[in-house]
Amino acid sequence: MEKPEKKNILLILLAFFITVCVIFLCLAKSQTLKEVAISFYSYHDSPGDLAQKDSVQLTKQIKETQRRISVLQKRIENLAPATPYLIINTTKNTFVLRTKKEIIREGICSTGSYILLDAGDGQQWIFKTPKGQMRILGKITNPVWIKPDWAFIEESLPVPSKNDPERREPGSLGDYALTLGDGYMIHGTLYQRFLGLPVTHGCVRLGDDDLKTVFNNMEIGSKVFIF
Amino acid sequence: MKKLNISKKTIITFLASQIAIVVIIFILFDLIPVTREYSTISDKVSERGVNTTAQLSKESSNLIDMVRINEHHESYLRNALKLSKIDSISLLIDLRDSLAILSLKGVSIFESKISKIQINQGLKKLPDFLRDSLYSGPLQVTEDLSSIEKFPIVVKKPAKDTSEANKTEAAPTIPKQNDVFVLMAFDNNMILEIDQQENKLAGSRFAYMNYKRQHMNWFMSRNIRSLFGSGQWGYIYQLKIEIPREDAGSIYRALPIKPFVLVRY
Numbered sequence: 182m183e184k185p186e187k188k189n190i191l192l193i194l195l196a197f198f199i200t201v202c203v204i205f206l207c208l209a210k211s212q213t214l215k216e217v218a219i220s221f222y223s224y225h226d227s228p229g230d231l232a233q234k235d236s237v238q239l240t241k242q243i244k245e246t247q248r249r250i251s252v253l254q255k256r257i258e259n260l261a262p263a264t265p266y267l268i269i270n271t272t273k274n275t276f277v278l279r280t281k282k283e284i285i286r287e288g289i290c291s292t293g294s295y296i297l298l299d300a301g302d303g304q305q306w307i308f309k310t311p312k313g314q315m316r317i318l319g320k321i322t323n324p325v326w327i328k329p330d331w332a333f334i335e336e337s338l339p340v341p342s343k344n345d346p347e348r349r350e351p352g353s354l355g356d357y358a359l360t361l362g363d364g365y366m367i368h369g370t371l372y373q374r375f376l377g378l379p380v381t382h383g384c385v386r387l388g389d390d391d392l393k394t395v396f397n398n399m400e401i402g403s404k405v406f407i408f
Numbered sequence: 409m410k411k412l413n414i415s416k417k418t419i420i421t422f423l424a425s426q427i428a429i430v431v432i433i434f435i436l437f438d439l440i441p442v443t444r445e446y447s448t449i450s451d452k453v454s455e456r457g458v459n460t461t462a463q464l465s466k467e468s469s470n471l472i473d474m475v476r477i478n479e480h481h482e483s484y485l486r487n488a489l490k491l492s493k494i495d496s497i498s499l500l501i502d503l504r505d506s507l508a509i510l511s512l513k514g515v516s517i518f519e520s521k522i523s524k525i526q527i528n529q530g531l532k533k534l535p536d537f538l539r540d541s542l543y544s545g546p547l548q549v550t551e552d553l554s555s556i557e558k559f560p561i562v563v564k565k566p567a568k569d570t571s572e573a574n575k576t577e578a579a580p581t582i583p584k585q586n587d588v589f590v591l592m593a594f595d596n597n598m599i600l601e602i603d604q605q606e607n608k609l610a611g612s613r614f615a616y617m618n619y620k621r622q623h624m625n626w627f628m629s630r631n632i633r634s635l636f637g638s639g640q641w642g643y644i645y646q647l648k649i650e651i652p653r654e655d656a657g658s659i660y661r662a663l664p665i666k667p668f669v670l671v672r673y
Binding site: 192199207217225250272273296297307313406 | 422425429434437441442443449450453467468472474476478479481482485488492497510512513515518528533534536559561562563564566567569570573624644654658661662
């Protein structure tokens with residue numbers, strides 16, 4: 182008596198399992214089934230007031246709209262800066278130096294690593310490059326890096342006082358630097374092999390030749406778009 | 409092995425019950441919401457007066473199409489100008505030129521060529537004037553799903569000593585490759601999906617399956633909501649574009665949390 186009962190229970194369980202699978206599949210494939218459902222329907226198109234107009238009026242309306250389109254296109258074109266500007270892609274780690282009309286130079290760069298340095302005691306720094314529209318605030322030749330606190334903490338070194346000469350590091354920023362504000366800069370690097378990778382503390386690093394071109398083409402006030 | 413003793417009648421009953429379940433689910437979760445959406449759209453069409461393009465001459469019909477296309481283009485440009493006044497990055501999808509564009513302050517900062525465009529039946533069937541109003545943006549993203557993180561933050565502790573610090577400096581962690589699939593939902597029953605064009609996965613299969621699961625759950629929850637709701641998400645108008653993986657990643661990470669999107673068809 183026992184064996185057939187067990188078999189029946191197994192069959193009921195199997196049937197239940199199949200049913201659950203069917204329900205799940207139907208719900209999971211609902212988008213496809215909705216496409217089937219919508220294929221049963223079709224709408225009337227309604228041109229509204231346009232249907233009352235003759236071909237002369239419609240042609241006139243098209244011409245007027247096209248004229249407005251040209252005006253709008255011009256207005257949008259004029260939003261691009263008149264002087265050279267820099268676009269930095271922090272995902273691909275690439276840059277484009279361009280004018281409204283043409284590309285002056287493009288290549289690879291290094292941007293923020295997105296590392297969150299957790300030094301404990303509530304001390305945290307996030308190394309990301311800020312996004313948005315910025316302007317060049319300063320141009321420096323032979324810049325000296327004034328190392329902030331995190332640079333010492335990161336290397337497990339004691340943090341010196343504010344004006345300690347130990348904070349000064351000449352040479353590591355390359356030949357030029359363009360400041361963006363809040364301590365962020367576009368500068369050179371000793372680690373040329375890491376160009377194209379997100380390895381910085383938030384600044385934008387460029388190769389030597391690229392940096393020179395950017396430095397020579399960008400003026401104070403020039404726009405930098407970072408995304 | 410003993411032979412199972414299942415009667416023909418049992419098998420037929422079981423199969424019939426499965427078919428009945430499929431039909432009931434189809435009616436409940438697909439047909440009813442779609443019918444509800446259809447009647448909403450039909451009401452809007454009749455409000456406008458049923459004067460179909462079929463009654464017009466071919467020339468008039470073509471001219472009306474031209475008027476619509478131009479007016480839609482004008483509205484797209486007006487909205488692009490409106491978006492240039494905000495400080496965040498917006499996404500412009502130009503289906504006519506097959507371009508996905510990132511725009512900041514009206515300046516096109518990134519362009520990616522769209523390799524494939526998929527528009528679902530509902531969107532294709534929608535009367536032109538309603539499609540215009542559906543697209544007339546700017547549309548703000550209310551929810552999104554993605555296979556990649558928006559901010560790929562890695563938590564790091566300070567080096568134990570200078571030798572460890574030197575080692576890290578000499579060989580920084582290179583970010584791993586990820587596959588990019590994004591879904592952006594708007595509050596007008598419309599979604600935009602941005603998928604990588606590459607078929608071969610660059611990242612892990614697990615991450616891909618995880619996204620697919622989230623994707624399926626998202627649709628399922630909308631289905632259940634639409635059953636009890638007032639027609640919201642009854643039918644989802646879906647626009648899907650495919651672009652290169654790296655471009656899709658750049659676009660997703662560049663956009664703010666609830667970005668504005670403009671679409672030109």
